[in-house]
Amino acid sequence: MVATLPDDILHLICLELSHLRDFNTLFQCAIAGKIMAAPALANLYRMHNSAPVTTRGIDEFELSRSERYGNAAQELIVQKWALLWRSILRSSLGKTLYTYCRYIRALDLRDLKYLLDEPRFRTYDKKFFADELAPFNIEIETPRKPGKPGRKANASRRLNVLSIINAIGEAITLQTPILEELSGEISGSALSTWTSRLPRLRSLELYQGSALKDGTENSIHVHCPFFRKLSIYSWVGDDADQQMGNFLVGLRPNTLEYFEVISFSDLGVGTFLALNHHKASLRELRLSNLKTEAVYALPALKECTAIVILHLEELHGTTDLTDLGTSENNILLEMMDWLRSCKQLETITVKNMRNGPAILTSVLLENSIHLRKVEVEGYTMRDNQHFHRALASQPDLQSVKLKGESEDVARDDLDILVGSLSCLVQLRDLQLREVSDYFRDEHICTLASKLTRLEELYTSGFGITDIVWRDISRLSNLRTLSFNAMTGFTLTGILGYISSLGAGNKGLVISVDNADPSSNLDEEEQRVVREAIASKVEGRFNFTLMRGNDHPNLRFKTKPLMQRPDPDQSDFEGDSD
Numbered sequence: 001m002v003a004t005l006p007d008d009i010l011h012l013i014c015l016e017l018s019h020l021r022d023f024n025t026l027f028q029c030a031i032a033g034k035i036m037a038a039p040a041l042a043n044l045y046r047m048h049n050s051a052p053v054t055t056r057g058i059d060e061f062e063l064s065r066s067e068r069y070g071n072a073a074q075e076l077i078v079q080k081w082a083l084l085w086r087s088i089l090r091s092s093l094g095k096t097l098y099t100y101c102r103y104i105r106a107l108d109l110r111d112l113k114y115l116l117d118e119p120r121f122r123t124y125d126k127k128f129f130a131d132e133l134a135p136f137n138i139e140i141e142t143p144r145k146p147g148k149p150g151r152k153a154n155a156s157r158r159l160n161v162l163s164i165i166n167a168i169g170e171a172i173t174l175q176t177p178i179l180e181e182l183s184g185e186i187s188g189s190a191l192s193t194w195t196s197r198l199p200r201l202r203s204l205e206l207y208q209g210s211a212l213k214d215g216t217e218n219s220i221h222v223h224c225p226f227f228r229k230l231s232i233y234s235w236v237g238d239d240a241d242q243q244m245g246n247f248l249v250g251l252r253p254n255t256l257e258y259f260e261v262i263s264f265s266d267l268g269v270g271t272f273l274a275l276n277h278h279k280a281s282l283r284e285l286r287l288s289n290l291k292t293e294a295v296y297a298l299p300a301l302k303e304c305t306a307i308v309i310l311h312l313e314e315l316h317g318t319t320d321l322t323d324l325g326t327s328e329n330n331i332l333l334e335m336m337d338w339l340r341s342c343k344q345l346e347t348i349t350v351k352n353m354r355n356g357p358a359i360l361t362s363v364l365l366e367n368s369i370h371l372r373k374v375e376v377e378g379y380t381m382r383d384n385q386h387f388h389r390a391l392a393s394q395p396d397l398q399s400v401k402l403k404g405e406s407e408d409v410a411r412d413d414l415d416i417l418v419g420s421l422s423c424l425v426q427l428r429d430l431q432l433r434e435v436s437d438y439f440r441d442e443h444i445c446t447l448a449s450k451l452t453r454l455e456e457l458y459t460s461g462f463g464i465t466d467i468v469w470r471d472i473s474r475l476s477n478l479r480t481l482s483f484n485a486m487t488g489f490t491l492t493g494i495l496g497y498i499s500s501l502g503a504g505n506k507g508l509v510i511s512v513d514n515a516d517p518s519s520n521l522d523e524e525e526q527r528v529v530r531e532a533i534a535s536k537v538e539g540r541f542n543f544t545l546m547r548g549n550d551h552p553n554l555r556f557k558t559k560p561l562m563q564r565p566d567p568d569q570s571d572f573e574g575d576s577d
Helices: 008-018 023-030 032-046 060-063 071-092 110-117 119-123 133-136 161-173 186-194 214-225 240-250 271-276 292-301 327-340 356-364 385-391 411-422 441-450 468-474 491-499 523-537
Strands: 104-106 139-143 155-159 181-184 205-206 229-234 259-263 284-290 309-316 347-351 373-380 399-405 428-433 455-462 480-487 511-515 540-545
Touching: 008 023, 008 032, 023 032, 060 455, 071 110, 071 119, 071 133, 071 161, 104 110, 104 161, 110 181, 110 214, 110 327, 133 161, 161 181, 186 214, 214 309, 240 271, 271 292, 284 292, 284 480, 292 309, 292 327, 327 480, 347 356, 356 385, 373 385, 385 411, 411 441, 428 523, 441 540, 468 491, 491 523, 523 540
Parallel strands: 104 181, 181 205, 205 229, 229 259, 259 284, 284 309, 309 347, 347 373, 373 399, 399 428, 428 455, 455 480, 480 511, 511 540
Antiparallel strands: 139 155
16 A cells, blocks of 8 residues: 555645745646645646746746847747746636636736737747637737738738736636735726725736726725735826825725835825825835925825835935925925834835935934835935934944945045944945945945945945955855946955855855956956856856946046045145145
8 A cells, every 4th residue: 555645744845845936846746646736736826927937037037038048949938938828817717627727826917918028929829819718819900001002001910918918817817716916007997897806815016007096996995805005107197196095095994004106107195195094004105206296295194104114216306305494494394204203114215315315314313213224326425424424323224225426525425434334233235336436445444344244245436456355354144245346356366355255155246347457357367266256155256347437436527537636635735745
């Protein structure tokens, strides 16, 4: 008698394989026999949207489009991609042995759109829409340009992608009782219908927010008690703000936990006031490409004080709220008051906002707030010393990302920045872009010697040499090291650093960009470095020479570099007596 494992053990094995994203082993389990087929297929289709042939399976997806593969290999991947969607659709029609679609928890119709738009799919579309899938082959007739006189112009036909997506979505959502995530470019009428049959829906990611206009909030309110997340790519229109406000208020109060706007929108005060309907539940708020009117309206969010993660990004970066004595300055103060009242705030990102450093300074200095991550982009180092000093007031910070102009910086600006960052001994991730353009060896050495827990370090700089390797070698957990700086590293210096690496540096990627041409590593030397780091820690090495005036310090058109003030040089020093 052959011993067999209990069904629950088989399910646990397949579940663990799904956690490991081991698609190949799960597939082998599925074809091994009836006992393994059900748990293997269930876990395969629960994570089908992360399969290597889909757009979320990024590695193979990108490789399939690279020159490393021939046309035949690329077409094979597209066929596998199409076969995955065909099997899901056929199962929704009851034409497969197992009802794959009933295992699905995330339906990403964006991936289906990418497939239908893929040029290589045209050679496979007839097979895809064969037999019972023929009704989904919806086409648009496009008149061609007139031919020769006396000849009738023929019409060309192409797929009506959006109509196909909505038709396929209609069929699949009829058979997905455990669906939790839905995303794509969906029509409003379809969305309202679909949500009424998805009792476990938690997340919506929509290309156009206008899909929410047709009373979808009523359907979600009644049929989707677990709905928590809304993300839209764009919503432009005169009624966008009001309609979004109506949608948010129509949901069950204090249920929305995540709200995101990715691209352009006309959302503003109506939306922000409506978000207060979820003031006790809203944990993550991401607002990108804010227009000036929307920036002025941000204080309307003052009741949303349970926020843990906040992302604010202005569209044009021209709004100035610092004109004292005006209503704009009152808006700035109200915004600061709102953020200081968010006691659970851990992550804050401010991009392209002229008053971003001032707003963040008030948050950094609030003793009752303990930040873990700060990201600021689109500011100037000059006149923002208070912001840099305030960074040291948040000792729990684990990630700091700064990107801003360093033109006309003084030595004090650099010292204050480096001094504050050196106090953040819990940092794991430090990324400095442009603000570090004038960094020298001593600045990088100071940071590396103080911030010994760093796992990722990105910095620019000027005239960086092998001197930095000794202190960087103290970073025993470093996994990513990037120099977007004019460097003068030698083969001996780099190999010496690699020899100091330990187990905590496994997989380390070293990128040297904008290397000084006078310190070039030839192809043989680069090969030696790549072999050394691969052998030592299974790491990688990337090397790029500076081209022309790539380095920011060499881009000034008004004066050559030698005539520009050196931040290390006193105002009283010069070439003449």
